[in-house]
Amino acid sequence: MAQFYSDKVMEHFTNPRNVGEIPDADGIGEIGNAKCGDIMKMYIKVKDGLIDDVKFKTYGCGSAIATSSIATEMIMGKTIEEALQLSNKAVVEALDGLPVNKIHCSVLAEQSIKAAIADYYTRQGIDPTPIVGKLADPHQPICEL
């Protein structure tokens, strides 16, 4: 059957991994907004410098759900440093590609993980900016807020 997305995207969209919330999360990151049509919320649990658990909730299109799902898989059990290095490009590759107009979803996934890690540092009393960098809503400037 012909389809718009790759099998990998469809698979993650239909059976998203690590969906939900972590009630006692060590860091929570939210990127996106309702107006532009997608919001990703990432919850992380950190233990000994490792991402011990990660969960997500996403409002958005099929690729937004799929990118957040695969991104959680890609950082699970990794060190914080490794998680920070997850690029949107790696997410796109892991999904066997995304349609051009959906690339921003992979940026949302990358940024929401960074936002969760930034929140983790903030809670530790550490200024996250030098480590995580500046977070940006990838909708701009394509969607006017």
Next chain:
Amino acid sequence: MDRFIYADNAATTRLLPQVLNKMMPYLTEQYGNPSSLYSFGQTARQAVDEARDTVAEYLNCRSDEVFFTSGGSEADNWAIRMAAHAMAKKGKKHIISTAFEHHAVLHTLKALKKQGFEITLLPVYENGIVQIDDLKQAIRPDTALVTVMFANNEIGTIQPISEIGAVCREKGVFFHTDAVQAVGHIPVDFAGLNIDMLSLAAHKFHGPKGVGALIIRKGLRFANLIEGGAQEKGRRAGTENTAGIVGLAEALKLACLDMEKATPPMIAKRDRLISGLLGSVERSRLNGDPIKRLPGNVNISFEGIEGESLLLLLDFKGVCASSGSACTSGSLDPSHVLLSIGLPHAIAHGSLRLSLSQDITDEDIDTLLEVIPPIINRLRDISPLWEKILKNEKYE
């Protein structure tokens, strides 16, 4: 996949077998060119002429007012451009339309704006219907054309065409209507409604794709669309799409003959679907007027979810539908139609259009009512926006 429910008939419809049968000879043995003198060509000529008569009969216009085109978009472009340019020569460069026209109209108007035309887009309000007083106020001495769609393609609302026609006729302003969604679905009376130009497309009423028509009131002499031959009285040259034209006429005939009988059960199914969905899904709303709408149009917004993921999950269940979300429009803005009736972006993103045909059975409606709410719930369960809505947090 359990069953296949095609509920996207505003996008396109199934070609009826009876229509295909009528077309077949002109795709096979009867391949003559209608412009050829010999009888083999004249057989095709006769088929085109008869089709023109049929269209005239069912739309209450004259046969010589029917100009076949490649479809609705071509008809819209032609009507608006030719009227605009003809009137510009008389110093009239103002065009009135609505905020929720099809892009075939809106983008044409945008192009004309760049050429110095002034465009007024009338508001359509929360119920998706133009108010006649707004039109009366908008008409100026330099108004060249009013173009208002007969029925909206997304929310199905039916416009006060008779009143608009009367106002335009009285003020001496040309009136075009994009009737692509209306023809074959609700009665359309070209002469009786004081319409000057009307666009239609065969594939919206179980005819073939790639053929439509522009009805141009007799006496309106605007520029030709395509030069190069005597076809369509020289105004739209090019060898006729004989099979398509025959198919258009046959589909129109069948739709119009069937309309009186088919409409009440269609409306009953539509309303059962609407009330069923609104009743079983909290924080949902019907978009567009509940009464003045096409018999087969359902358009509902579900808060907290995004339309594209809803369509994908419906596809797994064998349901074809559409949405006004940004992701399905290929941009990051949701449907201009939903924004025009005042929906916030987030609610427009969560819209679902189900457009019915006679193929949809009562069992199909049951299935839709069974399948859709759990999908909404599933998407809401993983939606951080839904979380905000439940907590009454501000989100836009």
